[in-house]
Amino acid sequence: MHYTIQQISDALSATCEGDTSLTIQRAAEPADAGPNDLAMAMSPKYAEALGGGAARSAVLWEGADWQALGLSAAIFVPRPRMAMAGITAMLDRGQGIEPGIHPSAVVDPSAELGEDVSVGPLAVIGARAKIGDGSVIGSHCVVGMDAVLGKNALLREMVSIGARAVIGDRFIAQPGARIGGDGFSFVTPEVSDVENVRKTMGDKGDARAQSWLRIHSLGAVEIGDDVEVGANCTVDNGTIRNTRIGDGSKLDNLVHVGHNTRVGRDCLLCGQTGVSGSVDIGNNVVLGGQTGVADNIFIGDGVISGGGTKILSNVPAGRVIMGYPGIKMETHTDVYKAQRRLPRMARDVEALKKAVFKQSPSD
């Protein structure tokens, strides 16, 4: 892949100056950039490092003095991260999965593959599975029986798509993602300790020890368009209805989404977030890394949780939350500041008790 500065600028609908016929092959950080690299120097802070590298061209912020920076050519962008989306899409060298069906793949004769579908080495496509035009199935992937995968999907290696999953267009799955494992759903013959604790918020009652019976997952997973799931992440089948992930939502690595849960449109679930079963998550929700969500609750549109938040009850739309249990971020900050002063406050209270009640400090 070789592009001129002009071509990249045009693709970004940006402006450029200098020798815009310069050809670049790679993007690079300013300090690492060679003469044929395009340096990413979208703020004055990053531009400082240009001197340490050998870049002749760079992507800069609007109004930057490219000549003073010693460059031969420059592209100017108003929103740097947005430009990154365009530039990185152009320069992505991919994983090298060859076009066509690799002879070692095991494709069921009843599977329906669209046009220009690539199937990598040792992938398995099950009975009656349908794969849309232009999709790329990485090596060792499994697409289960009766699963439907839309157009232009990209599955990296060792991705599982369970039987009966229905997935939209432009799906991306990183290595080892698991769509359609069975839900974690068990029941005891009689009322269990856990059911008692949930009712009473702490009291187990006197339930006897029992074994667990399995509730099978008859539902599947239903995923919209433009969804991406991270490496080794897991989305479980629903029990009766399908587990659902809405259009445009993105799941990071090692994220878990339990059975029956609905994730809305354009959500981000960051690394190692875990969502229990039967949760209802709205649109444009962002859950920070290692967020946990208890089962059977709802999270309104536009909710944002900070990293490590444990969401144990319903969250109204638009709220920004943090903590364990998750509360409004402002309240969390106040509580947290007060906590840091707690040991001193404890001493103050003891002194007050002594002064007011003439008590000796309690142990």
Added chain:
Amino acid sequence: MHYTIQQISDALSATCEGDTSLTIQRAAEPADAGPNDLAMAMSPKYAEALGGGAARSAVLWEGADWQALGLSAAIFVPRPRMAMAGITAMLDRGQGIEPGIHPSAVVDPSAELGEDVSVGPLAVIGARAKIGDGSVIGSHCVVGMDAVLGKNALLREMVSIGARAVIGDRFIAQPGARIGGDGFSFVTPEVSDVENVRKTMGDKGDARAQSWLRIHSLGAVEIGDDVEVGANCTVDNGTIRNTRIGDGSKLDNLVHVGHNTRVGRDCLLCGQTGVSGSVDIGNNVVLGGQTGVADNIFIGDGVISGGGTKILSNVPAGRVIMGYPGIKMETHTDVYKAQRRLPRMARDVEALKKAVFKQSPSD
């Protein structure tokens, strides 16, 4: 799979009324149910939605007025979740792994496969591995050398069973589960910072920077009967003895169980729970999602932890705990309520100090 209402009712040891010869193919939620579906409407709340669907038959709570609900037939169950176990087991359409050994599987000639064992495409069965009658090995699974797997196992795709693992009957493993990775065990030539911190609860001493030497895992993993492990979960080999999971215990997705740990009978380890090495967990323990358990502690029979609990010290049998660090749930609730009022209490204390000591408020 087609069943009459009578057949399902009989299988559940339930009672039924109406046209019990009606045939159903699928279970469905009340609002989604078609005329040939069995609607799951086990409480009045769910039954309300029956009008939105087209179900002619439903599973109802005992004493429900099925005719008033517009149904032609109904099954009555005393414990709805329990009925779900039976119904979903009957109607599970499975993943479609064909009987027999797929020609693409790589089975070592010294492996011993029982009767009616299915081995999916591209699975690998190692030297001297033994697989019990009726077990189903999914595509791309690896059963390591000298591993023993009992009867009627179901391994979904890409499950790893390490060398020398010993697993009981009716084992279920979801996609990407890893049994028998090596334990995480390293040592420095001299006493390390971490060892000092553990002794002193915070002081590193002056240990110098050192590299880590590996302690190999000579033990394996030993799993009882009726155990299920979730997608992408990991159970590590023991160092000298085996890591052990007792009969009837269930691990959810992305759960981690460290080396040497013993998990008792009939435990539930919910999503993303992590148990360190050399932990001793009793029977009938339930660890909520994202629970963490420090190494070298014990957790008594019947302990229940709320989601997100970090268990840093021994927990006596029967206790219900929550928080970081995990404490009795009632205490946690009290502490938590007091925390929420902390910012106000801080202001109260400042006012008291001013009144009692004539102090100006501290910064």
Added chain:
Amino acid sequence: MHYTIQQISDALSATCEGDTSLTIQRAAEPADAGPNDLAMAMSPKYAEALGGGAARSAVLWEGADWQALGLSAAIFVPRPRMAMAGITAMLDRGQGIEPGIHPSAVVDPSAELGEDVSVGPLAVIGARAKIGDGSVIGSHCVVGMDAVLGKNALLREMVSIGARAVIGDRFIAQPGARIGGDGFSFVTPEVSDVENVRKTMGDKGDARAQSWLRIHSLGAVEIGDDVEVGANCTVDNGTIRNTRIGDGSKLDNLVHVGHNTRVGRDCLLCGQTGVSGSVDIGNNVVLGGQTGVADNIFIGDGVISGGGTKILSNVPAGRVIMGYPGIKMETHTDVYKAQRRLPRMARDVEALKKAVFKQSPSD
């Protein structure tokens, strides 16, 4: 593998006494040891259990009275865990991957394999990949195009190495480890809620709902010598530069390392730890299980975090931290103790207010 007591003692540079020609095959815990096993009884506490087994030989602490313990031979070691490293390395029976290239493996003709490389069944080696002498590639592994793997690597089954990864010598990867998934990096066309919240620490502003555009990962993963990564762990590609793991660092199961992050030398990242993108971690850092690290921060050399710590801001070198958010361990302990007394302190403050201000207690 059969060794005499003398051979093992020599390999450990230890001393031994008694019938040092005794041959052992296996290490065992004292109570489980048979007559041909070497009992690991490195402290008086463990030695107590020797009577319950049938060991004739044991590894003991220095100065132990082996004859009084009823043994025929003994090895004496000054640092027991250190001896474990040597003994377990000698007695490791491995996973049984055969030498040579398995005929079912798919090796690109342009790949370069060193001497004595083993490639297990159904592994895939991509175009121009280079694998160093003596490396063992487990079954179903994928080594991506242009990836470089050093000498004497051991990849267990189903490990992914993404395109262009560069990995040093003696790399060990447990089953299902994912090196080189794409980073989790998305941008909205206009400023998003999340960007506002980060700036204001809680206020979302009035950003409208937007969809996410993908920033591709052009960088790869760069790993030093003597690194080990656990089962199902994930290390993502960098955006422009490479994500980097330094020499001697070890990652436990289900650990996540985000794009652009740098992990220094000789670090331990314990089970389910998650490190966000663009984090800079120094050398000899130990992160306890389920630690979380926010993006774009630095963690100095020698930092130690307790299990469950959420690190939300920079941590200076040498600090021992704990909590959510992570603070100095001593402070955390003080705060925690005061928290436990909070409900009582709340009552004290109410009593004080009543006495001092003649107020009735607030609700």
